[in-house]
Amino acid sequence: MELSAAKTAMLTGGILVLPVLAFVTSFLFWPGVLLKGYNWFWRRRLGLQVRFSHSGSYRFCYSSRGSVGTEPTLLLLHGFSASKDMWLPVAKFLPRNRHLVCVDMPGHEGTSRTGAEDYSILGQVARIHQFVRSIGLDRTPFHLVGTSMGGNVAGVYAACHPADLSGVTLVCPAGLVYPADSRFITLLRELEQSGADQNLDQNLDQNIPLIPSTPQALDDMLALCCHTPPKLPRQVLRGLLDNRIPNNGFYKELFLQIVGPDSRNSLQDHLPLISSPLQVVWGREDQVLDVSGAAVIKAALPQARVELLDDCGHSVALERPRKLAKLLQDFLSPQEPGDRNFLSSQEPGDADAKKVS
Template sequence: MRRRLGLVIRYCTSGSYRFCYSSRGTPGGATPSLLLLHGFSASKDMWLPIVKHLPRGQHVVCVDMPGHEGTTRTGAQDYCIQGQVARIHQFVKSIGLDKRPFHLVGTSMGGNVAGVYAAHHPAHLSRVTLMCPAGLVFPTESEFIVRLREMEKTQQQGSIPLIPTTTQELESMLKLCCYTPISLPKQLLRGLLDNRVPNNDFYKEVFMEIVGEKSRHSLQERLHLITSPVQVIWGKEDQVVDVSGAAVLQAALPNCQVELIENCGHSVALERPRKSANLIMDFLSKKEVNGGNAKKLS
């Protein structure tokens, strides 16, 4: 699919650190470059369904987040949100993306990173799209957060719902992340699980960092520093990070453009790729954001 879409896998190094990314097109076109940051335990390839619906001439870069897939795996200092922001900034400079303002898109954990990046490096961005980002103080807690709190209170060492160890747990994770049920043959589920399990210790280390005290509300704490135009895209049926976070962002960033997608869960890029691609391109192509046109939440 990557080849069919014209994406090429590339590597860049900064000192002893290596980033793996895929890209298509060249910077300097009619629209700003797009940099896409994936969520926890995913990879650059999670963006393929969206890239499929982007204009062929759009310069797009999908990077593996710190420690994920082909990007160097180091330690906790790079996995907290601030650490990830520092590494992404290193990546931006390494490939020369900082030469002109670019459009940053992040989902879930990547949305938290994108928001904090926007707070720290406003001069590098033309605008930012946050897709169901983590890192906020949510008025309503999702089913996932409620379960985490229970585990925390009782100090259970049970399995983390986003780190499956059996095919049954993987099916539960897919149900948690998607509103529309995904039915996969057992053999495919087994293959997906076999790919994930060797990384589970790493996933657990990252997870403990991003839900830890330093990172849990890192986006919330920096909302006042964000000056770039912001677009928020959220699945109304998100069970991982509750859609009530969209109202939090709109209250803090009055001119942000909010798009709530009906019958869609946490995995917006997987469930509604065409809609997401169109929303991102519409926002990317705007000359200015008019607060009066921002969709108000009911």
């Protein structure tokens, strides 16, 4: 009996040790795999399921939660070199009964990687419209949300397909003519002045902070994108790099498309055509795309609701997920006459969001 009990204890201990050993081994030798596993766990905990949709030979990868109801679906478009999982912090604070769809943008993560024709802003708009039709999202108007590059795409989509939308939210969107240069744009101008596009292409991996290839370069990217960069262990940084570096060639090709003459000012060119209710959210400390872009949108579209967040940089979904979720919910909620004054309806702790009038 004692021997049997001892064997049972050893067996139970072994079963408990194996997951711990697997975790430690993954953290030390395959941190990128561990990070993907973490995102899988987080999606499951939030009720998001990864799905695939096909349109001909083209494949879209997306995660979704809930089903179409009386309230508009939220379709979220991520930024350059990110993925659908960048919205997980925001999804945590959105109501479970809200139909939520987060799609991998063209060429990213599980969505098909084709060629340059799909990576321009208009090319991405065409693919997102294709995705919308492939899952039947165009049967009822939905609310479109995009950040950075995804904000550029979302704004142009709103201009090109207004009948699809009940509204649109642009978070620190690219594609404008900014009155003031950000730190990042200043760097790009210096690179352009140093030579032709061939020179920019040849030195892209080394000079563009959004395409890091070393731990220090990744630290620099986080400092550029976040007002308060997260303090990550070196193994986590290594895991992020392990997952990014194989895609750096694609990121380079994509970057050259979205900063090229056909895409650089796409949102600016399409602003007069946007007729959907519009919300703009911007971090005042954005070093990637200057917050002065918010005034550009407000001047072109006076009815737009503009929210500026103090002590927040470019990565609003990472730095202020609860705030962004609340602003989305407030904008989506039925508004009574006079309730459009956001400052008068602030809750305690909301003083960092200011409306531009």
